[in-house]
Amino acid sequence: MKIAVIGTGYVGLVTGASLAHLGHQVVCIDVDKDKIMLLQSGGMPIWEPGLEDMIRDAELKGMLDYSTDASAAVSGSDAVFLTIGTPSSESGEADLSALWSAVHSIAPMLPDNGLLIIKSTVPSGTCEQIESYLRKRLPFSSRIAVAHNPEFLRQGSAVRDFLAPDRLVFGASSPEAYNRLEEIYAPIKSPKIRCGLSEAELIKCASNAFLAMKISYANMMSDLCDALGVSIDAVVEGMGLDRRIGSEFLSAGAGYGGSCFPKDLHALIALASREHLDMELLKATESINRQRIQIIIQKLETALGSLEDKTVTVYGLTFKPNTDDIRESPALRICSMLQEVGARIMVYDPVVTCLPELQVDLTVDMYAAATGSDCVVIVTDWDQFRHLDWGRLRQVMRSSYVLDARNMLDTAEMAVNCERYGLHYMSMGRPSITPDCPINNRAEMTIMT
Numbered sequence: 314m315k316i317a318v319i320g321t322g323y324v325g326l327v328t329g330a331s332l333a334h335l336g337h338q339v340v341c342i343d344v345d346k347d348k349i350m351l352l353q354s355g356g357m358p359i360w361e362p363g364l365e366d367m368i369r370d371a372e373l374k375g376m377l378d379y380s381t382d383a384s385a386a387v388s389g390s391d392a393v394f395l396t397i398g399t400p401s402s403e404s405g406e407a408d409l410s411a412l413w414s415a416v417h418s419i420a421p422m423l424p425d426n427g428l429l430i431i432k433s434t435v436p437s438g439t440c441e442q443i444e445s446y447l448r449k450r451l452p453f454s455s456r457i458a459v460a461h462n463p464e465f466l467r468q469g470s471a472v473r474d475f476l477a478p479d480r481l482v483f484g485a486s487s488p489e490a491y492n493r494l495e496e497i498y499a500p501i502k503s504p505k506i507r508c509g510l511s512e513a514e515l516i517k518c519a520s521n522a523f524l525a526m527k528i529s530y531a532n533m534m535s536d537l538c539d540a541l542g543v544s545i546d547a548v549v550e551g552m553g554l555d556r557r558i559g560s561e562f563l564s565a566g567a568g569y570g571g572s573c574f575p576k577d578l579h580a581l582i583a584l585a586s587r588e589h590l591d592m593e594l595l596k597a598t599e600s601i602n603r604q605r606i607q608i609i610i611q612k613l614e615t616a617l618g619s620l621e622d623k624t625v626t627v628y629g630l631t632f633k634p635n636t637d638d639i640r641e642s643p644a645l646r647i648c649s650m651l652q653e654v655g656a657r658i659m660v661y662d663p664v665v666t667c668l669p670e671l672q673v674d675l676t677v678d679m680y681a682a683a684t685g686s687d688c689v690v691i692v693t694d695w696d697q698f699r700h701l702d703w704g705r706l707r708q709v710m711r712s713s714y715v716l717d718a719r720n721m722l723d724t725a726e727m728a729v730n731c732e733r734y735g736l737h738y739m740s741m742g743r744p745s746i747t748p749d750c751p752i753n754n755r756a757e758m759t760i761m762t
């Protein structure tokens with residue numbers, strides 16, 4: 314099929330490349346001329362595992378192209394995907410201005426029998442409004458269909474998630490639209506759900522809100538674990554084995570960030586408030602998430618005393634590992650709060666190596682970033698932090714504290730490192746480890762099969 318993808322960001326580029334990989338002829342379109350020029354000249358605007366190889370392969374086969382001009386690609390298309398950003402507005406509602414601007418500009422280009430597929434995350438009711446706009450605007454509107462096909466990929470595993478999703482959601486109001494979506498995704502064998510436009514929109518927002526709520530639940534429990542001296546690891550492992558609960562998205566730590574959970578929660582709360590509904594559970598989810606940063610600062614102050622004039626090393630800037638995205642990253646909030654309390658900050662991230670707007674020392678070497686430091690705080694769980702040379706780290710540091718704000722390190726291994734190198738290891742909802750205090754055995758759980 315001939316497919317135009319409008320909006321070549323994280324979702325648009327992955328969607329375009331994956332659809333080309335599945336055998337469709339795809340043109341990715343964006344208003345950002347620099348981005349399109351970069352792609353046309355073989356560059357990559359984002360860093361996402363597996364994406365570049367798939368793009369090069371599709372380009373070689375002549376299945377993937379880029380343009381700033383939507384007209385030819387849209388008018389000759391069997392389907393147009395809209396993958397435009399829907400950020401938070403000041404009121405918390407989704408800002409749909411860029412999406413509507415694209416709808417207005419491509420409406421006259423849509424072919425008779427065309428299919429416009431909204432992939433952006435939008436509040437319930439948006440796609441019906443787009444459909445009725447097109448009906449009024451276009452002469453042959455009865456034969457143009459609108460569909461909503463929300464995207465559930467995660468950054469860092471976007472290609473895998475796109476090609477093997479847990480489910481595909483097809484929201485539409487005509488059999489033709491469902492059938493075309495089935496054709497587009499025919500090679501993907503995941504369960505396919507057919508529903509109305511508004512139901513599809515709500516499936517997406519409710520799913521993100523539920524996942525965020527699960528994370529905040531784990532974080533709330535980790536605070537209780539800290540107070541009781543109990544290990545959150547054993548608690549969530551024991552909870553997660555209950556299939557009704559499941560073990561994913563129960564990792565306690567610095568809280569969720571990224572371009573989606575925070576803004577999708579705001580948008581859902583704002584949508585409900587228009588209907589005079591107070592989404593208390595979601596408000597509590599947000600509040601618990603906000604408190605994570607304060608809790609991290611308190612842990613540092615308990616260990617080091619006043620942070621004024623202390624040097625703190627922040628490991629990880631991105632909102633999660635395996636992406637270069639720093640949108641709404643907890644690390645940025647930790648850096649600004651550390652600055653507020655007068656600490657000097659040194660930062661290392663494996664991918665983000667330059668960020669002029671952040672007034673901190675950013676180095677490209679993990680150990681250089683820790684030199685003279687009073688505490689290393691792991692904020693993003695990049696795999697390479699699992700393989701740190703703890704002896705070398707302790708040698709370059711001024712003091713001996715490590716705060717693992719993602720609970721990514723194995724406590725038994727850290728007990729050995731603490732004893733060997735004189736480190737003090739802290740984490741979130743797990744007993745601290747000091748050089749002279751071996752691991753608390755209550756934290757260990759053995760699963761007998």
Ligand SMILES: NC(=O)C1=CN([C@@H]2O[C@H](COP(=O)(O)OP(=O)(O)OC[C@H]3O[C@@H](n4cnc5c(N)ncnc54)[C@H](O)[C@@H]3O)[C@@H](O)[C@H]2O)C=CC1
Nearest residue numbers: 320321322323324343344345397398399411415433434464
């Ligand atoms: N980032 C993610 O992991 C996921 C995002 N989503 C949703 O997908 C949507 C897109 O998100 P991202 O890809 O992260 O956004 P993004 O900000 O990375 O990309 C959006 C792109 O649209 C372009 N654009 C804006 N107006 C345009 C227009 N009129 N014509 C052509 N291009 C235009 C921008 O220049 C930008 O390149 C959002 O609704 C988001 O909530 C859904 C699932 C996952």
Ligand SMILES: O=C(O)[C@H]1O[C@H](OP(=O)(O)OP(=O)(O)OC[C@H]2O[C@@H](n3ccc(=O)[nH]c3=O)[C@H](O)[C@@H]2O)[C@H](O)[C@@H](O)[C@@H]1O
Nearest residue numbers: 464465466467468528562563564568569570571573632633
């Ligand atoms: O709508 C979206 O944009 C996407 O939002 C999330 O994907 P993403 O934000 O890319 O990444 P996640 O893996 O969900 O992580 C989000 C944040 O939660 C944090 N997190 C995740 C899991 C966990 O157990 N604990 C935790 O703190 C991560 O560190 C990260 O900051 C959803 O997982 C995707 O299904 C959805 O498509």
